[in-house]
Amino acid sequence: MHYIKFNDEIIDSMLMMELSDLAQTLTKRRDIDIAFAVQSYFHPAEQKIYISHFWNDRAEEDKLAGFKSDIYLRAIGSYYYTDFHQIAAFHDLVRTLHHQKFAKQLLMLLEDVRIEELVKRDRPGTKRYFRKRLNIYKKYYRDQLKASLDRGFATDALFAALYEMATATSPVLNVPEISVQIDELLPFVKEQVMNVYDANSTKEVSDIVLKTMRLLDEVLKKDLIHTYFILPDLSEKDLHTLTFDDMKRKDRLQNQDALDNVKKGDEDLHDEKMAVWHRETSTPTKSFLQFDLEQGTQTNLIDEHARQTETGDQALVIVEGSARQTQNNYYDEVNADEKLQKEAEQEIQQQLGKENKHAKAYFLTANMPKEAEKSAYEKELQQLIVYKKRLQRIIQKTLEHKKTYPKQDEHFGRLNKKLLRLWTDENPKLFFKKRNPANDLDGVFTLLVDCSASMHDKMEETKRGIILFHETLKSVRVPHQIVGFWEDSANSTENNQPNYFKKVINFETSLSSSSGPEIMQLLPEEDNRDGFAIRHMTNELLARKEKQKFLLVFSDGEPAAYGYDQNGIVDTHEAVMNARKHGIEVLNIFLSAGAVEESKRKVMKTIYGKHSIMVQNITELPDVLFPLLKKLLQKTIE
Numbered sequence: 001m002h003y004i005k006f007n008d009e010i011i012d013s014m015l016m017m018e019l020s021d022l023a024q025t026l027t028k029r030r031d032i033d034i035a036f037a038v039q040s041y042f043h044p045a046e047q048k049i050y051i052s053h054f055w056n057d058r059a060e061e062d063k064l065a066g067f068k069s070d071i072y073l074r075a076i077g078s079y080y081y082t083d084f085h086q087i088a089a090f091h092d093l094v095r096t097l098h099h100q101k102f103a104k105q106l107l108m109l110l111e112d113v114r115i116e117e118l119v120k121r122d123r124p125g126t127k128r129y130f131r132k133r134l135n136i137y138k139k140y141y142r143d144q145l146k147a148s149l150d151r152g153f154a155t156d157a158l159f160a161a162l163y164e165m166a167t168a169t170s171p172v173l174n175v176p177e178i179s180v181q182i183d184e185l186l187p188f189v190k191e192q193v194m195n196v197y198d199a200n201s202t203k204e205v206s207d208i209v210l211k212t213m214r215l216l217d218e219v220l221k222k223d224l225i226h227t228y229f230i231l232p233d234l235s236e237k238d239l240h241t242l243t244f245d246d247m248k249r250k251d252r253l254q255n256q257d258a259l260d261n262v263k264k265g266d267e268d269l270h271d272e273k274m275a276v277w278h279r280e281t282s283t284p285t286k287s288f289l290q291f292d293l294e295q296g297t298q299t300n301l302i303d304e305h306a307r308q309t310e311t312g313d314q315a316l317v318i319v320e321g322s323a324r325q326t327q328n329n330y331y332d333e334v335n336a337d338e339k340l341q342k343e344a345e346q347e348i349q350q351q352l353g354k355e356n357k358h359a360k361a362y363f364l365t366a367n368m369p370k371e372a373e374k375s376a377y378e379k380e381l382q383q384l385i386v387y388k389k390r391l392q393r394i395i396q397k398t399l400e401h402k403k404t405y406p407k408q409d410e411h412f413g414r415l416n417k418k419l420l421r422l423w424t425d426e427n428p429k430l431f432f433k434k435r436n437p438a439n440d441l442d443g444v445f446t447l448l449v450d451c452s453a454s455m456h457d458k459m460e461e462t463k464r465g466i467i468l469f470h471e472t473l474k475s476v477r478v479p480h481q482i483v484g485f486w487e488d489s490a491n492s493t494e495n496n497q498p499n500y501f502k503k504v505i506n507f508e509t510s511l512s513s514s515s516g517p518e519i520m521q522l523l524p525e526e527d528n529r530d531g532f533a534i535r536h537m538t539n540e541l542l543a544r545k546e547k548q549k550f551l552l553v554f555s556d557g558e559p560a561a562y563g564y565d566q567n568g569i570v571d572t573h574e575a576v577m578n579a580r581k582h583g584i585e586v587l588n589i590f591l592s593a594g595a596v597e598e599s600k601r602k603v604m605k606t607i608y609g610k611h612s613i614m615v616q617n618i619t620e621l622p623d624v625l626f627p628l629l630k631k632l633l634q635k636t637i638e
Contacts, residue, residue, distance in 0.1 A: 013572075013606050016034070019034055019067055020032075022068070026075035026076055027079050031047055032047055032049060033046075033047065033048045033049070034050075034071070035048055035567075036050065036051055036052075037051070039054070039229055039230045040052040040070040040230075041078070041230045041231070042074040042079060042082070043232045043234075049071065050074075052066070062136060065128075066132075066133060066136065068126075069132075069133040072126045076119045076122060077112070077118060081115045082111060082202050083201060084232070086201075087107075087202065088234040091104075091233070091235070097217050098218075098223070099155070099216070100223070101223045102155060102159065102213075102223055105224060105227070105231065106162065106209050107206060107209045108230065109159075109166060109228070110193065110199075113166050113167065114197075114199050116130060117197075134167060138164070138167065141163045145160035149178065154182060154220070155223060155224050156225055156226055159228060161175045161186075165190050165194070166196060182219060182220075188215055189212055189216065192211055352532060352535050353531055353571050353575065355531065356532040356535075358563075359487075359532045360496060360498050362498055362500050362501070363500075363502075364502040364503070366502065366505075369517035369520070369521075373518075376517075376520050377467070381516070387622055388468065390626075391629060395633050441477065441633075442546050442548060442636055443546055443550065443633070443636030444480065444544045444549055444550070445469070445473060445478065445632075446482075446537045446541055446550070447466055447470075447483070447552050447554065448537055448552065449466065449482065449484045449485070449522055449554045450485070450528050450530070450553070450555035451502070452524065452527055452560070453524050453525065453526055453527075454556055455556055455591075457593055458593060459523065462618070463519055464622055465554070465621040465624075466519055466554070467516065468622050468626075468629070469625065470515070470516055470519065474511055474515070476633065479510050479511060479544075480505065480507070481506050481510060482504050482522075483533075483537065484502040484504065484522045484525075485528065487499045487527040487528060487562065488500065488526055489526045489561070492527075493562075501533065501536065502522070527561040529561040529564055531559065531568065531573075531574065534572065534576060534579060535578070535579075537551055538551065538575070538584060547636075549583060549585065550585050550632055551586045552586075552587050553586065553587070553588045553589070553608075554589045559571075569603065569606060569607060585611075585632075586608065587611045588604060588608040588612040589621075589625070590604050590613065590615060591615050591618055592615060592616055596616055
C-alpha cells in the first residue's frame with residue numbers, strides 16, 4: 001500500500017461529494033463525474049468536469065469559492081452554452097497556425113468570459129464566488145505578467161496582459177511594454193478581445209480568436225510556455241458518439257410503482273387533443289407529439305387500439321419502454337437479454353460504487369487448520385486469557401443487573417410507590433415493568449481485515465487483537481465473522497480487478513468451540529480496495545436479523561488499488577456513510593508501528609469521521625481493543 005496524494009494534498013471526500021452533487025444537480029445528470037486537473041474544463045465525451053488544483057493551496061474560504069466557481073462555470077456555462085462542435089472545428093482551423101497553444105488557450109479564456117456572464121445572469125447567487133475568483137486570478141496574472149517580462153517570455157506576458165484586458169473593470173488599463181512589434185499591435189488586439197462582450201455564441205468567440213491570431217501569428221516568436229487554460233481535445237468523431245443515448249432521458253420517475261394489467265371497469269379515462277402535422281395542415285405546430293413524463297404509474301401496455309401505419313403517415317414517434325414476452329416474437333431476443341443483463345450490471349455497479357465497476361469479488365474459505373496453526377493459536381490465546389475472562393465477567397454482571405433491575409418510569413405496568421409525581425409532573429410515569437430475560441444479547445459483528453502488503457510488519461499483532469475479539473464474542477454467544485480482503489494487483493487490468501475475501505471465521509461456525517485457529521491463515525497479500533470490501537460486508541450484515549450490527553475495519557492507511565488512486569478515499573467514505581445510513585455502526589482500527597503522522601490522521605478522519613481509533617504501538621492492540629469491545633458488547637444488551 002502507498003499513500004495517495006494529489007498535488008501534496010489529501011483529498012477531502014466530503015468536499016468531493018459536495019462538489020459532485022452540485023455538478024449533477026446543475027447538469028441534471030447522475031452520470032456526470034468530477035476530477036482534478038491542472039486547469040478546469042468540461043469534457044463532453046467523457047462527461048466529466050475537471051476542477052483546477054490551482055485552488056488547493058489557498059485559504060479555506062478561497063479554496064471553497066474557487067472549487068465552486070469551477071463547478072458553476074462548467075456545469076452551467078460549458079455544459080449548456082458552449083458549442084463543442086465549434087470547439088472541434090476550431091482544433092482543425094488552427095492546425096496551420098504557428099502558435100496553436102496560444103490560440104487554443106485564448107479561445108478558452110474568452111469563452112470563459114462569455115459564459116461566466118451567462119452563469120451570473122441565470123444564477124445571481126453565484127456572483128460572490130466569481131467575484132472572489134476574479135480577484136485571485138487578477139493578482140495571479142499580474143504576477144505572471146511581471147515574472148514573464150523578467151524572464152523574457154514575451155508570449156506569456158502578452159497572454160497575461162490579454163487576461164487583464166478581457167476582465168478589466170476600468171477603461172484605464174496600464175500595460176507595460178512587452179516588445180516593439182507586440183506593443184504596436186496591442187491596440188488592435190485589445191479592440192478584438194473586447195468584442196467578446198458582444199459575442200452570443202462559441203462560433204463568434206472563435207471568429208474573434210482567429211482574427212486576433214491573424215495579427216499575432218507572424219509577430220510572436222515562441223508559443224506559450226505555461227498552461228493557463230485547457231481547451232478539451234475533441235473531434236467530430238468524439239461528438240458523434242453522443243447521439244441517441246446522450247439525448248435520452250436519464251432521470252427516473254418520481255415514483256417507481258407499477259400497475260397490474262387488470263381491468264376493473266372504473267378506470268379514469270381522459271381525452272386530449274394534440275396538434276399534429278399532416279398534408280392538410282398549412283403550418284406545422286410546435287408540439288409534434290413530444291412528451292416528457294415526470295411522474296405516473298408504470299404499465300405494461302401502451303394501448304389496445306394501435307393503428308397500423310398507412311402510406312402518407314408522416315408523424316415520427318419514438319417509443320421506449322419495457323415489454324413482456326408474447327406468443328409471436330418479432331424482436332431480437334438476444335438484444336433483449338443483453339439489455340436486461342446490462343440493466344442488472346448497472347444496478348450492481350450502483351450498489352458497489354462506480355469506482356468499482358470492473359472489480360470482481362472472489363470468496364475464499366479457510367483451510368483445515370494445521371497443527372502448527374493450532375499451536376500458534378493456543379499460544380496467543382494463553383496470553384489473552386486475562387482480557388477474555390475480565391470481559392466475560394463484566395458482560396455477565398451487566399446481564400444479571402439488567403434481569404433484576406426493573407424498567408422504571410413507564411406509562412403502564414405495575415404501580416410505583418413514588419406517587420408524588422402525580423401532582424408535580426405534567427405527564428407522570430408512575431409504573432414499572434419486570435425485564436424479559438430472553439434475547440439478552442442481540443448483536444452481530446463483522447471484522448474486516450486489510451491484507452495488503454503493507455501489513456507485513458503488523459499482521460501478527462493484528463491477529464492477537466482479532467483473537468481477543470473472537471474468543472470474547474464466542475464466550476458470550478454473539479455471532480460474528482472475520483474476513484481478510486485484498487486485490488490481486490499482478491492480474492488487475494483496466495477492465496478486470498479481482499478482489500479476494502477470505503472468510504477465516506464465518507457466521508455459521510463462529511460459536512463453535514473448535515473455531516479460531518483459522519485466524520492464523522490471515523497473511524499480507526497485495527493491494528486493498530476498501531470501499532468495495534465495505535460495501536460487500538454491508539450487504540451481508542443487512543441480511544442478518546440481529547438488532548445491533550457492527551463492522552470493524554482493521555487497516556494501516558489509505559485504500560490503494562488499480563485505478564483507485566484519486567477516488568479511493570471518496571469511494572470508501574461513501575461506502576461507510578451508506579452502511580451507517582442502514583443502521584450499521586462502522587469503526588476503524590488504524591494500525592501503526594510508530595507515531596501516527598498528521599496526514600494519516602486526517603485521511604482516517606475524512607473517511608470514518610470520529611469513529612477511528614489510532615493504535616500508535618501495535619503491541620498495545622489488546623489494551624486498546626479491551627474497552628472498545630466492552631462498550632460494543634454493552635450496546636448489544638437490550
